[in-house]
Structures are given as C-alpha cells and as structure tokens.
Amino acid sequence: MKGLDRRLRLRHLAYGLAGLALAGGLVAWAGLVNIGASSGHWSVTNxxxxxxxxxxxxxxxxxxxxxxxxxxxxxxxxxxxxxxxxxxxxxxxxxxxxxxxxxxxxxxxxxxxxxxxxxxxxxxxxxxxxxxxxxxxxxxxxxxxxxxxxxxxxxxxxxxxxxxxxxxxxxALGPQGPEPTADTALAGCVRCHGRDGGSDGGAFPVLAGQSEAYLAASLAAFASGRRASGVMQFAVDGLEEAELARLARYYAGLPGLGEAPPAAETASPATATAAPGTGGGGGPAAGPGAWGLEIIARGLPAEGVPACAGCHGPSSARNPAYPRLGGQDAAYLANQLRLMKAEARGGGPYQRVMQVIAGRLPEQATDADAAAYAGRPAGPAPAARPD
Ligand code: HEC
Ligand code: HEC
Ligand code: HEC
CATH class of the missing domain: 1.10.760.10 (Cytochrome c-like domain)
Known part of the structure; x- marks a missing residue:
C-alpha cells in the first residue's frame, strides 16, 4: 500500500514539474518574458x-x-x-x-x-x-x-x-595630460608613449629611435592578433594600415634607441669581455653587466645561443626589421624574453627565430642581457622631447 502511495506521489510530482516546464516554455514562446534592460532585475533575481x-x-x-x-x-x-x-x-x-x-x-x-x-x-x-x-x-x-x-x-x-x-x-594620461592635437591617432598613443616615445619611468617600451620597419611590423602584428597584448591590440583596433605606418615613422624619427648597449660606449672592450673569463668561465658571478655584454657579443655557444649583436647590431648586415635594443627599458626587455620563452608573445614575420633563441636563454642570462642592453634605467633623455 505504502509503496503504491509513494509511486503515485512521485508520478504527480513528475507531471507537475513537466507542466511547469511546459508553461514556462509557452510563456517564452509567446514572447512574454520581459528582456528589456529598462525594467532592471527583480530584487530577488539581483x-x-x-x-x-x-x-x-x-x-x-x-x-x-x-x-x-x-x-x-x-x-x-x-x-x-x-x-x-x-x-x-x-x-x-x-x-x-x-x-x-x-x-x-x-x-x-x-x-x-x-x-x-x-x-x-x-x-x-x-x-x-x-x-x-x-x-x-x-x-x-x-x-x-x-x-x-x-x-x-x-x-x-x-x-x-x-x-x-x-x-x-x-x-592615466601621463605627465603631459590630455593631448591638445588634431592628430587623433597620435593622441591615442601619447597617453602612454608620450610625444617623446619614452618609457615614463619604466612603464612602457621606448619607441623613440626604434627601427621604423620593426615598429610598423609590430603594429601590424598587434592589429592582426599575431602579437598578443590586451593593451596594444585594443590601442590599434580600428586604425588603418596607413595610419599605423605614419605613427611608426613618427616615433622612429625621434632621437632615442641605439643598436649597441649604451654601456659599451663607455666601458672599454677589455673590461666588457675579459671580466667573465677572470670570474671563472663566465656566468653571473662575473657581474650581470659584464656577463650580459659578453653574451651580446659572443652568445652562449654551449646553449646554442648566437651572439645577440649579430641581429640587433651594431652590424652593417643587420636586417632593418630587427629591433634596436640599446637603451631599451630593462624590465620591458626581460618581460618580452620571458613571454617569448613561454610562447605567449608572438610578433612580426621574423619572431620565430627570436622565440627559439629566448627558449634557450638560461633564466639568469635573461636579466643579464636585459640589464646590459638597457645600460641606463629609462628611455631617452628629456632633451629628446620635441617642443
Ligand atoms: C561594457 C561595459 C564594461 C566594460 C567595458 C568593463 N566592464 Fe567591468 N563590469 C561590467 C559589469 C556590468 C559588471 C558587473 C558584473 C556583475 O554584476 O556581476 C562589471 C564588473 C567588474 C568588476 C567586479 C566589480 C564588483 O564590485 O564585483 C571588476 C573588478 C571589473 N568589472 C573590472 C573591469 C575592468 C578592469 C575593465 C577594463 C579592462 C572593465 N571592467 C570593463 C561592465 C563592464
Ligand atoms: C594604454 C597604454 C598604451 C597606448 C594607448 C598605446 N600603447 Fe603602445 N604599448 C603599450 C605597452 C604597455 C606596450 C608593451 C606591450 C607588451 O608588453 O607586449 C606597448 C608596445 C608598443 C609597441 C611595441 C614596441 C616594441 O618594442 O616591440 C609599439 C610599436 C607601440 N606600442 C606603438 C603604439 C602606438 C603607435 C600607439 C597609438 C596607436 C600605442 N602604442 C598606444 C602601451 C600603450
Ligand atoms: C637571428 C637573429 C636574432 C638573434 C641572434 C637575436 N635576436 Fe632578438 N630578435 C630578433 C627578431 C627578428 C626580433 C623581433 C621579433 C618580432 O617580430 O617581434 C627580436 C626581438 C627581440 C626582443 C624584443 C624586443 C622588443 O622591442 O620587444 C628582445 C628582448 C630580444 N630580441 C633579445 C635578444 C637577445 C638578448 C639576444 C641574444 C641572446 C637576441 N635577441 C638575439 C632576432 C634575433
């Protein structure tokens, strides 16, 4: 008797639920659910x-x-x-x-x-x-x-x-505040990169003096999604190719980055390259500056890492589409190398070769190279800023 009772109750419950679902479906089918945003949510829904x-x-x-x-x-x-x-x-x-x-x-x-x-x-x-x-x-x-x-x-x-x-x-707007310029595309960049293409205290990569071909290829890579950055992909969204090329020309034309690490200009070649040897076969013990310069000049043959200078200059054979790193912000460089190592960066048409090199670079060498290329903490001197 009890078993029959329970089965009956279960059956009624099932009919009830099916009926409710059918009624709900009918209300939705008839278009009676108010999906207008103007009415807000009931507080219970909220x-x-x-x-x-x-x-x-x-x-x-x-x-x-x-x-x-x-x-x-x-x-x-x-x-x-x-x-x-x-x-x-x-x-x-x-x-x-x-x-x-x-x-x-x-x-x-x-x-x-x-x-x-x-x-x-x-x-x-x-x-x-x-x-x-x-x-x-x-x-x-x-x-x-x-x-x-x-x-x-x-x-x-x-x-x-x-x-x-x-x-x-x-x-949010940088030291110069809102940009009073008719050039709306440039105004969008100036908020972060300034008119001078500097790093604003290490927040951004230095663009001033960067190779024009590299800047243009990077902007095209952001625009197509081949280089990943939520910030830069958003910044170039909707800009025409010709506009991106013009912005690349503008920043490339400012005085800033060089091909060689700035430290190399002051340090004699002897101190730059001999230090790792005297430190016992090179390595971080010899001091990151000297070790970084050594890798830039010679690479790390044991790890299969070629000399950075071969591609990033100074060299008459350097491909102009390869970036200049001399004077770039150290934290930016180290972060890019780590992103490449994790295959999370992407880039222009030649980025594969750099991704392979970054993958072979030992962890400490990443910071050593970044510091050596930076040579100084921030971007171009304020004197480089136009009016
Ligand atoms: C199109 C409008 C829109 C944009 C653009 C947007 N959000 Fe939101 N965001 C919302 C809405 C709507 C909510 C509320 C979500 C909810 O009620 O659960 C929200 C919630 C949040 C919350 C949680 C707030 C809380 O009190 O729980 C954070 C944090 C947040 N957004 C950050 C951001 C950031 C950072 C950005 C820019 C990168 C952003 N949002 C862009 C619409 C937006
Ligand atoms: C909201 C801040 C912001 C705005 C606006 C912005 N940028 Fe950037 N830009 C960045 C950041 C941050 C990076 C570093 C991206 C990364 O970590 O991958 C960057 C990277 C770049 C690079 C790559 C540099 C390199 O060495 O590879 C170029 C080129 C560039 N920006 C140009 C522009 C141009 C041109 C505009 C205007 C259309 C612009 N940016 C607008 C923040 C900004
Ligand atoms: C065979 C040529 C080659 C060599 C050697 C090379 N690079 Fe690169 N590197 C490239 C190319 C090409 C890119 C540009 C990738 C892209 O399209 O975004 C690049 C980009 C970079 C970037 C990103 C720059 C930026 O502005 O975002 C860093 C950092 C870098 N290289 C560091 C190094 C270091 C350190 C070494 C030496 C250990 C090195 N590279 C050796 C070709 C090379």
Missing part, C-alpha cells in the same frame, strides 16, 4: 545572480596563479591606468567621475571600481578581469595568455582607493 557570481569568483580564483612579487610597483599602475582610461572608464567611471549615463542604463549596471579592491582579494580581481562575467556585459581580457597585463590591472585596482582625481589623471 540577489540570486550576485550570490552565484560571488561564489563562482571565489571558487575559480583558487585555480588562478598566486600574485607575482612587486605587485605594487608604480610602473604596473601607470601601464594599467592608461588602458583603464580607454577600455574601462566608459562603463565603470573613474575617481570623482560618476558612473557614465549610458552604462547606468545597463542591467546589471557596471559598479564604480574605486573601492572594489576592498571587497575582493588580488586573485579574485585577477579572475574577474581576466575572464569577465557572463550575462553582464563585463568583458574578458583581450589577450587571455598575457597574465602579466592582467596583474598590472589588479595592481591598478588596488592602488585606486588612494587616488584622487589629480593622481588618477597623472597615472
């Missing part, structure tokens, strides 16, 4: 969606990598702020600039981010910024493989609560 979102972010954040050292570096904040101004502000607003009118009409509306770092940990912010949030309009990072760029953005979000409007503007 609470439920945010509950799901918060739980998912917390759980999936456990799968993300731990934050890197030096997350509070000023260069990280500066780099991400320039991108935030162009790619996030039109939805989230900025300090002392309330939520933009159009974004406020989204369902759900993008929240202001000025205090977001007080609610989320670094890894959770990393998860949100890298992967976005489904069904809400919050986009994923353009170059998913560029974890370093996402960490830059997390560094910026963590610095945001302490920023007033002036500090934000300095970080």
């Amino acid at each position: 609470v439920a969606l945010h509950w799901v979102m918060r739980n998912a972010v917390r759980t999936y954040a456990l799968l993300e990598p731990a934050p890197p050292a030096g997350l509070d570096e000023a260069a990280r904040v500066r780099r991400a702020a320039g991108h935030f101004e162009a790619a996030c502000v039109f939805c989230h607003g900025a300090p002392e600039r309330p939520s933009p009118l159009l974004a406020a009409r989204m369902t759900p509306p993008p929240p202001p981010l000025t205090h977001v770092a007080e609610h989320w940990g670094a890894r959770e912010l990393f998860r949100i910024v890298r992967h976005g949030v489904k069904y809400t309009g919050m986009p994923a990072w353009i170059a998913l493989g560029r974890e370093d760029e996402v960490w830059d953005m997390v560094a910026f979000l963590k610095a945001l609560p302490a920023m007033d409007d002036a500090a934000y503007r300095r970080a």
